[in-house]
Amino acid sequence: MVRGKIEIKKIENRTSRQITFSKRRNGLFKKAHELSVLCDAQVAAIVFSQSGRLYEFSSSEMEKTIERYGKFSPDYFVSGRPQEELYLLELKKEMDIMVKKIDLLEVHQRKLMGQGLGSCSLAQLQGLDTQIEKSLRIIRSRKAELYADQLLKLKEKERELLDQRRRLREEEIRETLVRPMLPVTLHTGKDETGSACRMSKHSSEVETDLFIGFPVTRL
Template sequence: MVRGKIEMKKIENATSRQVTFSKRRNGLLKKAYELSVLCDAQISLIIFSQTGRLFEFSNSDMQKTIERYRKYTKDHETSNHNSEIYIQQLKQEASHMIAKIELLEFQKRKLLGEGLASCSVEELQEIDSQLQRSLGKVRARKAQLFREELEKLKAKEKQLLEENVQLHQKTDMEPWRGSTNHEEKFRVVDLNLEVQTDLFIGLPEKHCK
């Protein structure tokens, strides 16, 4: 025989309601006991009937379990409260950052020459001063970079000169590749030397017999 599905609503008949309460109460207590034994769970169950009668089950000290529950819920509430405070702080910081970014963007537009129509003379003078200070810093940085680049070039020049001297010294030490005065030697031939030769320039003589 199949049991029909019971509609979840208050049983109006008092006798039927009491019988159902007794059956389901015993079943609930039995399930709690089985759960505590099978799963080694700490369970405390408290039931008050409609007439105010107390039924309870606990596999450990009921009072300690209740204190543990109170401590857990208190810590949980404190944690939730702290989380809410932290979230509020983050929202406030985000709002401050957004406002600061908007202010910086507004000042940036002014420095770029935008939106100056609404500026007073004092504000324009302040913008001019800021630009002058920025320009001075840019020029100082530019000069510093030039000096650093010049120092690098001087160091490179010194290195090349040293390498050149070393090459000359190496050349002087090798067999006849240059004089000690770094001048090339040449063989000089004196073309003015008198040399006797049978060579005759002119018409050949006619010899008569």
């Protein structure tokens, strides 16, 4: 019975895919081995599974095969070394340069702080003096700017307070002017007949005469 052709596409079933990978990988390595033996060829095969596991086959040492491959593939290898390795070497060189620069900056900073000046010459000390004076001018200028900004803010705050005080004073004066006058009620007394009785300073008199003896009845 003739086996039908298998459509080449990704196997969706995970179990079937793993079984097929194992079988095909073993078949590939078997064919590579046969090719190296039958044809006296130097063969190497590298396979990474979907999970990232490495499988390899080489008819001789893998490193020698890769090195030999690099001689015929200048895009991947430069001077017999992979580009990734050369890139790492360049990064290491740059890192060493940055470390040296940082060390020099730290030494210079200590000198600016007055430390480690024993090895400085007169010219170096003069240079440090000039740099410090320049830094002080910049710091003082910035300090003056901050003081000016604070003074301006305080003046604005004072002006706001004065305006608020003036508005409050105007409101107090306005309330005083429009405050209503309390009504004054005049009370008048009335006699039994309903006629108004007016008080007079002569309506009643108080006797202040002093009598000695028995009281006399006055008519």
